[in-house]
Amino acid sequence: MLLRASSEVRGEEVDLRVLTEPELAAASGVAHAGALIALADAMVGEDDEALAQARQRVIAELGPGGLVDAVAVASHFERMVRIADATGIPLDDPVEIMTSDVRHSLGIDRFTAAANTPPGGFLRRAFTPILRILLGLALRFIGARGIGRR
Amino acid sequence: MISYDSACVPVRADLVAAHRKEWARLARPGTWWTGTERLAIAREVREAARCEICRVRKASLSPYSVPGEHSGNGVLPATAVEVVHRVTTDPGRLKREWFDEIMGWGLSEGQYVEAIGVLVTVFSIDSFCRGMGVPPHSFPAPEPGAPSRYRPAAARMEKAWVPMLPNGRFAGPERDLWGDMPAGQTGNVIRALSLVPDEVRGLKELGAAHYLPLVEMMNLKDSPRSLDRMQIELVAGRVSALRGCFY
Numbered sequence: 264m265l266l267r268a269s270s271e272v273r274g275e276e277v278d279l280r281v282l283t284e285p286e287l288a289a290a291s292g293v294a295h296a297g298a299l300i301a302l303a304d305a306m307v308g309e310d311d312e313a314l315a316q317a318r319q320r321v322i323a324e325l326g327p328g329g330l331v332d333a334v335a336v337a338s339h340f341e342r343m344v345r346i347a348d349a350t351g352i353p354l355d356d357p358v359e360i361m362t363s364d365v366r367h368s369l370g371i372d373r374f375t376a377a378a379n380t381p382p383g384g385f386l387r388r389a390f391t392p393i394l395r396i397l398l399g400l401a402l403r404f405i406g407a408r409g410i411g412r413r
Numbered sequence: 414m415i416s417y418d419s420a421c422v423p424v425r426a427d428l429v430a431a432h433r434k435e436w437a438r439l440a441r442p443g444t445w446w447t448g449t450e451r452l453a454i455a456r457e458v459r460e461a462a463r464c465e466i467c468r469v470r471k472a473s474l475s476p477y478s479v480p481g482e483h484s485g486n487g488v489l490p491a492t493a494v495e496v497v498h499r500v501t502t503d504p505g506r507l508k509r510e511w512f513d514e515i516m517g518w519g520l521s522e523g524q525y526v527e528a529i530g531v532l533v534t535v536f537s538i539d540s541f542c543r544g545m546g547v548p549p550h551s552f553p554a555p556e557p558g559a560p561s562r563y564r565p566a567a568a569r570m571e572k573a574w575v576p577m578l579p580n581g582r583f584a585g586p587e588r589d590l591w592g593d594m595p596a597g598q599t600g601n602v603i604r605a606l607s608l609v610p611d612e613v614r615g616l617k618e619l620g621a622a623h624y625l626p627l628v629e630m631m632n633l634k635d636s637p638r639s640l641d642r643m644q645i646e647l648v649a650g651r652v653s654a655l656r657g658c659f660y
Contacts, residue, residue, distance in 0.1 A: 265633065265642075265646045265649070266643060266646035266647055266649075266650050268633050269633040269634075269642040269643050269646055270643050272633040272634050273633075273634065273641075273642075273643065275643070277643060281647070281651075282647075282650045282651055282654045283654050285651070291647075292643075293643045293644060293647045294641070294643075294644065295644065296644075296647055299640075299644055299647055299648050299651075300647070300648075300651050302544070302648070303648050303651040303652050303655070304651070304655065306540060306543065306544050306652070307652060307655045307656065311543075314543070314544070314546075315546065318421070318544070318545075318546060322421075322422065325639065325640065325644075326639060327422030327423060328422075328638075328639030329639045329640055329644075330421075330422055330545075331422060331423075331424055331425055331428070331545070331639070332638045332639045332640045332645070333544075333640060333644075333648050334541055334544030334545055335425075335428060335541060335622070335623040335624070336623060336624055336640070336645050336648045336649055336652075337540070337544060337648050337649075337652050338537045338538070338540035338541040338544060338623060339537060339619070339620060339623035339624045339649075340624075340648070340649045340652040340653055340656075341533075341536055341537055341540045341652060341656070342533040342534070342536060342537035342616075342619070342623075343533075343602055343653075343658075343660075344504055344505070344652065344653055344656040344658035344660070345500050345501070345504045345529070345532065345533050345536065346529060346533055346602055346605050346606060346616070347601075347602050347605065347658055347659075347660035348500070348504040348505060348507050348656075348658060348660070349496075349500045349504060349507060349529045350526070350529065350573050350574055350575050350605040350606070351507075351509055351512060351573050351574030351575070352572075352573040352577075352601040352602060352604075352605050352660060353572045353573070353601065354601075354659070354660060355600050355601050358600075366659075369654075371654070371659060372659075374505060374657045374658065374659040375505060375506045375507065375508060375657065375659075376505070376507070376657075376658065376659035376660065377659045378508070378509070379509070379572075379573075379659070380659065402631075402633075403633075405631050407633065407634050
C-alpha cells in the first residue's frame, strides 16, 4: 500500500507486479529496482555468494548509504512479517479496503495468513470501491504533507 | 560491544546505537522471562537455522504433517523451542490451530508475546549483519533478577491471537507507546506485541533506525534516508512477499 501511495504522492507510476514478478524491475517505475530486489531476494535466501554480488551491485548503483539503508529495511521487515504472522493480526480496516484490488491480482490473498482477515459483510464489500477511492485521496493528502510529523 | 567497524561500508551511528541498546536488553530480566531465558530464546533463533526437523518441515507441503522434535539448547521448555523455531524458519504458514495448540501446552500469552519480541530482535539484527557481510554478534552475559510479570490493565482480546492494547491515548505507563501518533492511532503490527509493552518500545527503537520513526511513517513525500520512499517500500514489499506475509 505504501509503495503505491508514495509513488502517487510523487506523481509517478509504479507497477506493483514487481513485488511478485522481479523480472519486471527495469520497467517498474522505481529507480534501481533490479539492484534492490536482488538484495532483498539474497537476504531472504541462503546463498552467501548471491548476497555478496547483490551487495556490490547496490553499492555501485546507490552508494554505501544505499546499501546500509536497503539492508536495514530488509532486516526490519524480516522482523515485521514474523510479528504479524505469529500474532495473527488482521489487516487494519483502511489497509484492507485500500489493498483489496491488488491483493487478488498479486496473489497475496492466497497466503496462509489471509485467514486472519475475514472478508467483510455485504455492505462493506459493496462500498469498498468507493471507500478505496476516498481513502486513497486521504492517504495522498496526509502523505504529501507529512501529517503527524514532529 | 557491538561494532560494525569491519563492515564494507560505514554504518549509520543511529543503527549502531539502537543495536547496542537492544542487544543489551536481551540479557536483562524481561516481563515474563529471566535474562538467562531471554538469551536462551536468542540462541534458539540461531539454532533453528541448523535444526533438521525445521529444514524438513520447511520443505514439506504442510509443516503440520511432519512429526519430530527440534534440536534445542536444553534451557527452554519444548513449547517455547517450538515457537522460536517455527516462527523463525517458516512464519508464512503459521495457523490459528497451531497457536491454540501451543497455548494448550502451557505457555502463557505473556511468555509467548515476549518470546516473539526477543526472537524478532535477534533475527533482524542477525539479518542486518548478514546483509552487511559481518559475523553475527556474540551474546552478552545474562543479568540476574526476576521478570516483572507486568500485564497492562487495558490489554484485551480483539481479532488477533493475543491480547493487545487498544488504539487511543493512554494516561498511564503505556502513554509513550503510540501516544505521539495522530489521534493516538497506530497499526495492528505495532500493537501486536503490546501485551508486553517493553517489546513495543524495543520495536519502535529499532524500527526508527532500520526503517522510519513512527511519526514519519505517513510522510510519503520526503525520505530521511539515502533511498527514496518508493525504494524503501519496494524492499519492504519484496521481503514481505517472499515471506508470504499477508499483512
